[in-house]
Amino acid sequence: MKTYKVCFFMPFYKREEVTCMAMWSLRRAMDKFAKAGHDPVAIVVGNEEGPGKYAESLGMTWLKHENKPLGKKMCFCVNKALATGAKYLVKVDSNNAYSDEYIDKCVDALQENYTYFGTKHFLVAQKDPEEERTVIFRCRNRKGVCGTMQFFGRRALLQATKGIENVWPHDAESRFDSKISKAFIDRWGERLAAIISEDPFDCVDVKSDTDMHPFTNYALNNPHPSAANGPNRMVVPSMFEAVRLLDEGYFAEALDKISAQEDEPSE
Numbered sequence: 001m002k003t004y005k006v007c008f009f010m011p012f013y014k015r016e017e018v019t020c021m022a023m024w025s026l027r028r029a030m031d032k033f034a035k036a037g038h039d040p041v042a043i044v045v046g047n048e049e050g051p052g053k054y055a056e057s058l059g060m061t062w063l064k065h066e067n068k069p070l071g072k073k074m075c076f077c078v079n080k081a082l083a084t085g086a087k088y089l090v091k092v093d094s095n096n097a098y099s100d101e102y103i104d105k106c107v108d109a110l111q112e113n114y115t116y117f118g119t120k121h122f123l124v125a126q127k128d129p130e131e132e133r134t135v136i137f138r139c140r141n142r143k144g145v146c147g148t149m150q151f152f153g154r155r156a157l158l159q160a161t162k163g164i165e166n167v168w169p170h171d172a173e174s175r176f177d178s179k180i181s182k183a184f185i186d187r188w189g190e191r192l193a194a195i196i197s198e199d200p201f202d203c204v205d206v207k208s209d210t211d212m213h214p215f216t217n218y219a220l221n222n223p224h225p226s227a228a229n230g231p232n233r234m235v236v237p238s239m240f241e242a243v244r245l246l247d248e249g250y251f252a253e254a255l256d257k258i259s260a261q262e263d264e265p266s267e
Contacts, residue, residue, distance in 0.1 A: 004110055005039040006151075007086035009077045012046035012094035013067045015208045018127055019051040020251035025097035025242040027058040029149075032100075036107045041084055045077050046094075049262065050255040071172030078164040082154065089157060091177075093148045095206045096122070097242035102202035106151065109196045115156040116184065117194035118145030122203040125236050126215050129247050134230030135215075136200040145193055147177025148203055160187040200230070204240050 008026055012019045023044065030040040042060040046052060052062040063080060065073050081089045088110070102119060109117050124135040139146050160183045161167045167183045168176055184193070207215040237244035245251065 001037060002111060002113075003037040003039070004087040005041070005085065006033055006088045006090060006110075007081040007084045008040065008042040008090045008092050009081040010042065010044045010092040010094050011073055011077050012044060012048065012051055014048065014210045015095060015127075016048055016050050016255055017246060017251040018206050018208055019046075019048075019094045020054050020254055021206065021242045021246045022092065022094045022096050023051065023055050023058055023060065024245065024251070025240075026092050027060070028100075028242075029098055029103045029106075030059075032103050032107055036110075038107075038110065041086065042092075043077065043080050043084075044094075045073060045080070050258050051094075053258050054251075054254055069170050069172075071168045071176075072170040074168050074172070074176055075164050075170065078157075078168075082158075087154055089152045089154060091147065091150060091152075093205070095208070096148045096203050097206070097240045098149055098203050099199070099201055099240065102149070102197055102199065105196050106149065109151070109194065112194070114151070114153070114194040114196075115188075116145075116150065116152045117196050118148075118150035119197040119199070119202040120145060120195055121198060121200040122146055122148065122205050123201055123230050123236070124205045124207065124215060125230070125233050125243070127206050127208040127246070129233055129237075131215075132233045134233055134236065136228045136230045137205075138200075138228075144181055145195055146203070147181070148205070150177075152180075156184070160184045201239055204236060204243060206243065206246070 033040040044055040044060050045063050045065050047064050055062045065076050120139045122137055124137055167179050237247050
């Protein structure tokens, strides 16, 4: 069996409880890769102390970087991931959690030597459990995959971008996923993207008040043509353990403990 070094990278900003949820889900994914014999590492990038120290407690590398300009921060993430020498680089969003079934598919996909791969779907829900509506979103590109937990082969990424700054200018504020997908399509067409799953519940994207793309972008009175109504929010914790822990206050307690340790007087 082929084994690889895989570097996950996660930029984060504010929404601290949700960010810790995403880190917890990423750690769970990393453990599955490690159990299969791979060498998973994770880099998280942001200035907030609570999530940064929580990531460190999970065995991840925390690097501080200002949030603006956002394009510069995103390029920093990719370049630090490349510096690890990993065979695959994986962008992970700081408000996402993944199903065990999807992660198992990702582990299996490493044996196929795909250039880049991922899922077509994710579920969009709000942090507040009282907000009942959810949306199932499908990637609009016919052969594209979603931009979260999307695996890029190191060599292919370098060939497609010739330097990530060519794709993500330092003053860029949005559309990072579409820009990097376009770079791959411009280089090779659509033939190299591998859709390894079309399960609508591969991933949940948990929205709060500070998201770049808020819930209303996905669920308007006239829904986006790539979106469909999802299950009631009340069932989401039974589908994703990370969301159950979020709703139960697990990550709020973890942040409180970190804050209390910071407040302890030094001897």
